Amino acid sequence: MLITCPYCGPRDVIEFTYQGDGNRQRPQPASQNLDAWNAYVYDRLNPAGDHNEIWQHSGGCRAHLRVVRNTLTHEISSTAFARGDHNSVARHRAEDKP
Amino acid sequence: MVERQSPLEPVLHPGSHGNFEHGVEIILSETRPGSILQLAAWPGEEKKLMAGIHAVTGLALPDGAGGGVTNGARSVFGFAPGKFTVVDEAEGLAPAFASVVTSAIGTVTDLSHGRTAIRIAGPKAEWVLAKFFAIDFALPAFPIGAGRSTMHHDIFAQIQRTGADQFDIYVFRSFARSFWKALCHASEEVGYEVQ
Ligand SMILES: [Zn+2]
Numbered sequence: 058m059l060i061t062c063p064y065c066g067p068r069d070v071i072e073f074t075y076q077g078d079g080n081r082q083r084p085q086p087a088s089q090n091l092d093a094w095n096a097y098v099y100d101r102l103n104p105a106g107d108h109n110e111i112w113q114h115s116g117g118c119r120a121h122l123r124v125v126r127n128t129l130t131h132e133i134s135s136t137a138f139a140r141g142d143h144n145s146v147a148r149h150r151a152e153d154k155p
Numbered sequence: 156m157v158e159r160q161s162p163l164e165p166v167l168h169p170g171s172h173g174n175f176e177h178g179v180e181i182i183l184s185e186t187r188p189g190s191i192l193q194l195a196a197w198p199g200e201e202k203k204l205m206a207g208i209h210a211v212t213g214l215a216l217p218d219g220a221g222g223g224v225t226n227g228a229r230s231v232f233g234f235a236p237g238k239f240t241v242v243d244e245a246e247g248l249a250p251a252f253a254s255v256v257t258s259a260i261g262t263v264t265d266l267s268h269g270r271t272a273i274r275i276a277g278p279k280a281e282w283v284l285a286k287f288f289a290i291d292f293a294l295p296a297f298p299i300g301a302g303r304s305t306m307h308h309d310i311f312a313q314i315q316r317t318g319a320d321q322f323d324i325y326v327f328r329s330f331a332r333s334f335w336k337a338l339c340h341a342s343e344e345v346g347y348e349v350q
Contacts, residue, residue, distance in 0.1 A: 065221070068305070116311065117304045117305055119304075138236070140198070140236075
């Protein structure tokens, strides 16, 4: 299985680490919504077909990637940087300001 | 200045080795640069970091993933989005960046004592490296100056092409001796010289 990293190009799957289901919506850390936390931890679509996933190119550029993989054929139909999905860097830096 | 010890010292044996009756087709050496730095830009600050690298080293980075350039004494290449490895024969490169790469632009990490630089050269360099790494070493796919991040089993490696048939490989210092021995074994069948 080859995954085409947006930075490094096509690389063998051995260079990548699976970081889990890309459909999960993590509640805010202070959330006490137990249904939301339960869904985040346990609910999975488990599709027989295209699946949104997060992978890290841990044996290469170390970027986190948003990957669509077909669970029946292992075909990778798209890859993109995960950075920017939640604008996390910008948000944390904004919060750091006094 | 204190002489820096090499982790390769017990296994680096100058001379010709392996199947060299018809000449050596690989030359292995340790380049022992004085400075090996990792520079990282905050999101959106990449161009300023590249300008800073140009100001300090005189090396103009090309645009594009894995782009790089070398002038022999100094080398730089991208190894990840917004991140660059900068190498200098001389020690003391990190302080030169202190006033250029400000905390608003990014970070400078001095890895001079944490990495070992191994050079593989010769007409079979591409061929030997292809036994280690599943990436395309052909010149059109991997131009001179360019860098690649990859791994051989668990040994993470940054590779820069510094000549048509020459590559500089940066590995963790603690893996360097094992990796060097593997490179020697892989070069035996074509004949190699250690310099
Ligand atoms: Zn990558």
